[in-house]
Every structure is written in C-alpha cells, then in structure tokens.
Amino acid sequence: MRKKYIVGIAAVAAAAALTLSGCSTGRTTSGSSDSSSTTIKKGDLIGVALPAKTSQNWVLAGQDFKDSIEKAGFKADIQYADNSSPVPSQQAEINSMLTKGAKVVIIGAADGSQLTTQVATAKKDGAIVIAWDRNILNTKNVDYYVAFNNFHVGELQAQALLDGLKKEKGSGPYNVELFAGSPDDANAPLFFNGAMSVLKPKIADGTIKVVSGQTTFNNASTQGWLAQNAQKRMTDLITGYYAKGTKLDGVLSPNDTLARAILQATKSAGLPNPVVTGQDSETDSIPLIMNGTQYSTIYKDTTLEAQAAVDLVTTLSKGEKPKTVDNDKNNDNGKIIVKSIELSPVLVTKDNAVEAYKNNPDLEKLATANQ
Numbered sequence: 593m594r595k596k597y598i599v600g601i602a603a604v605a606a607a608a609a610l611t612l613s614g615c616s617t618g619r620t621t622s623g624s625s626d627s628s629s630t631t632i633k634k635g636d637l638i639g640v641a642l643p644a645k646t647s648q649n650w651v652l653a654g655q656d657f658k659d660s661i662e663k664a665g666f667k668a669d670i671q672y673a674d675n676s677s678p679v680p681s682q683q684a685e686i687n688s689m690l691t692k693g694a695k696v697v698i699i700g701a702a703d704g705s706q707l708t709t710q711v712a713t714a715k716k717d718g719a720i721v722i723a724w725d726r727n728i729l730n731t732k733n734v735d736y737y738v739a740f741n742n743f744h745v746g747e748l749q750a751q752a753l754l755d756g757l758k759k760e761k762g763s764g765p766y767n768v769e770l771f772a773g774s775p776d777d778a779n780a781p782l783f784f785n786g787a788m789s790v791l792k793p794k795i796a797d798g799t800i801k802v803v804s805g806q807t808t809f810n811n812a813s814t815q816g817w818l819a820q821n822a823q824k825r826m827t828d829l830i831t832g833y834y835a836k837g838t839k840l841d842g843v844l845s846p847n848d849t850l851a852r853a854i855l856q857a858t859k860s861a862g863l864p865n866p867v868v869t870g871q872d873s874e875t876d877s878i879p880l881i882m883n884g885t886q887y888s889t890i891y892k893d894t895t896l897e898a899q900a901a902v903d904l905v906t907t908l909s910k911g912e913k914p915k916t917v918d919n920d921k922n923n924d925n926g927k928i929i930v931k932s933i934e935l936s937p938v939l940v941t942k943d944n945a946v947e948a949y950k951n952n953p954d955l956e957k958l959a960t961a962n963q
Contacts, residue, residue, distance in 0.1 A: 639689030678702035704778035746786020756867035826857035882962035
C-alpha cells in the first residue's frame with residue numbers, strides 16, 4: 593500500500609498549472625447548467641466511475657478515491673468498467689450511481705465519446721459531473737475536468753526522445769517510430785499531438801526520420817492500450833522496415849506498458865535497445881529506466897489527482913468558487929472548454945528518478961535500489 597499524501601485545495605492549486613489562458617477555439621466555457629444550484633453536504637454520495645483495470649494507475653486510483661472521499665466526510669461508490677465490455681458496463685454503473693442519489697459523479701471515461709446520455713441524465717438529476725484524468729467529449733454537460741496537462745505530457749515525452757537520442761545515439765539524423773494510445777481514450781490524441789508539436793519541426797528539417805512513414809495518430813494508435821497490440825505492431829515494423837540492417841534509434845511510446853512491449857519486440861528481433869519513452873512510472877519500468885533499458889517515463893501522482901477531485905467537491909460543498917484553468921489545447925471537449933483543475937506532470941529519467949519520487953517512498957525505494 594502506498595503512503596497517501598492528502599493535500600488541501602491550496603496545495604493542489606500550488607501543484608497545478610493554474611494560470612488562466614485565453615481560448616482561441618471560439619468554444620464556450622463549461623457548463624450548460626448552473627452547477628452552483630446543486631447543494632452538496634457532508635454524508636452525500638459521491639460516485640466514481642473508472643475504466644477497466646488495464647494499467648497500474650487505474651488499479652491504484654480506486655483506493656485513492658475511497659480514502660480521500662471518506663476522509664472528506666462523504667460516502668463513496670467506486671466502480672470499475674468491465675474489461676470485456678467497458679463502455680456499456682460504465683454506462684450502467686453511472687446510471688446506477690444516479691439512481692442511488694449521487695450528488696457528484698466523477699468519471700474516468702472508458703470512452704469519453706460514448707457518455708453523452710449518461711452525463712445529460714446526471715445534469716437533469718441535478719448532479720455535478722467531473723471528468724477525471726480523461727475528458728468527456730462532445731457534450732456541454734460537464735462541469736469540471738481534473739487532470740494532469742496531457743498535451744504537456746506529450747511535449748515532455750518528445751523532448752525526452754530527442755534528448756535521449758542525442759545522449760545515447762550520438763549525432764543524427766535518427767530513425768524513429770511513433771506509437772500512440774487507444775483511440776477510445778480522449779487523452780491519447782492529446783499525448784500524441786503534444787509530442788508531434790515538438791517532433792514535426794525535427795521531421796521537417798531531417799533530424800528525425802520516421803522510416804515507416806506512419807506519422808498520424810490513426811497509424812500509430814494502439815487499441816485498448818494493450819501490450820500485445822503494441823508488441824505485434826513493433827514486430828511488424830521491424831520486419832517491414834528494419835530487417836535488412838536499417839538501424840532503429842528511438843521509439844515514441846505513450847506509456848510504460850507499451851514501452852515494455854516495444855522493448856520486448858526489439859529484443860526478440862535481436863536489435864540494440866532504442867531510446868524509448870513512457871508514462872505512469874509503473875513499478876515494472878522503473879528498474880528498466882535505472883539500468884538504461886527504457887529511457888524515460890512521466891510521473892503523474894494518482895493520489896494527488898484523486899485528492900484534487902475530492903478537494904474540488906469539498907470546495908463546492910462550502911459554496912465556494914474553485915480556481916480553474918481554461919486551456920484550449922488540453923481541455924477542449926469538442927463542444928466547450930471545460931473548467932479544469934490542471935496538475936503538472938514530471939519527466940523522469942535515471943538522472944532524476946530518486947529526487948522525482950521523494951514524496952512516494954515505494955517508488956523512491958525502487959529507484960534507489962536499482963541505481
């Protein structure tokens with residue numbers, strides 16, 4: 593069990609990037625109904641609908657929410673989507689929470705494009721809707737969004753790839769391949785677009801060459817964030833483009849699970865380790881980072897992220913107005929710019945891992961043990 597670092601709303605605000613930014617998309621700011629008319633009091637039910645347990649962070653999030661909600665004086669209903677049918681099961685779970693009288697529903701969407709009916713029902717019932725970690729798309733019925741700045745995650749990953757290539761592979765040009773997350777995850781295009789904002793100029797000037805030519809999100813996406821899908825695609829890329837001696841210098845990977853799968857594919861093919869990025873600071877990847885097999889990851893403290901959502905609920909229960917960000921790069925859901933509590937991700941390599949994890953004893957210990 594990880595030690596919990598429960599922070600007040602002031603601490604969350606300090607950790608978040610809360611500088612207001614102008615919106616250039618022409619979209620309105622959330623939401624369509626007045627959430628201030630909803631009265632929340634201690635003892636009310638808070639529903640938390642999470643995706644299937646496909647990553648370590650999702651597994652840890654449920655307990656984080658339960659601890660934080662109960663400590664704040666509310667009742668918790670924590671549900672995970674079924675791995676075999678994530679969308680319909682999550683839709684049913686949200687409906688069940690509303691039937692039970694939930695005053696707030698916090699949703700880590702299994703597929704942010706398929707919850708418009710459920711959030712419309714929530715608003716009709718007078719509940720506050722908080723999108724968590726992933727935005728809920730194409731609806732005005734979202735009051736708030738609590739997440740790390742996921743566009744910036746992509747920027748950090750791309751810069752880490754460039755830095756790692758220079759450090760590990762010498763002077764360029766460099767041959768790389770690009771991977772993205774699942775197309776049903778609203779964050780996946782944000783990660784990819786953030787990364788491409790950094791990489792496109794380097795592709796244009798010849799520093800980076802994507803040998804396969806697969807440079808779009810659709811080409812690079814990995815359905816379900818499944819390791820086996822990433823490993824198969826990497827194997828196919830090696831067979832198609834690198835089997836005759838072309839060197840593979842680096843791979844943009846959007847998370848640690850896929851990074852390990854990509855590295856398994858290159859190892860099986862007998863290739864030297866490419867520079868590979870990641871995300872989530874999964875315990876299985878930290879030893880790989882410390883021994884130089886995986887170049888980088890991103891640390892997004894799930895405990896802090898869950899606490900930020902609960903602190904938002906507490907602030908609203910006091911009738912106070914929370915500090916929010918209107919960020920058109922990160923928080924545009926296709927209909928509105930959702931008012932957001934936005935936290936800052938941390939890039940981690942072996943050079944800064946021990947320091948980056950100093951507030952998480954388990955991760956710090958793991959990094960230290962593998963130095």
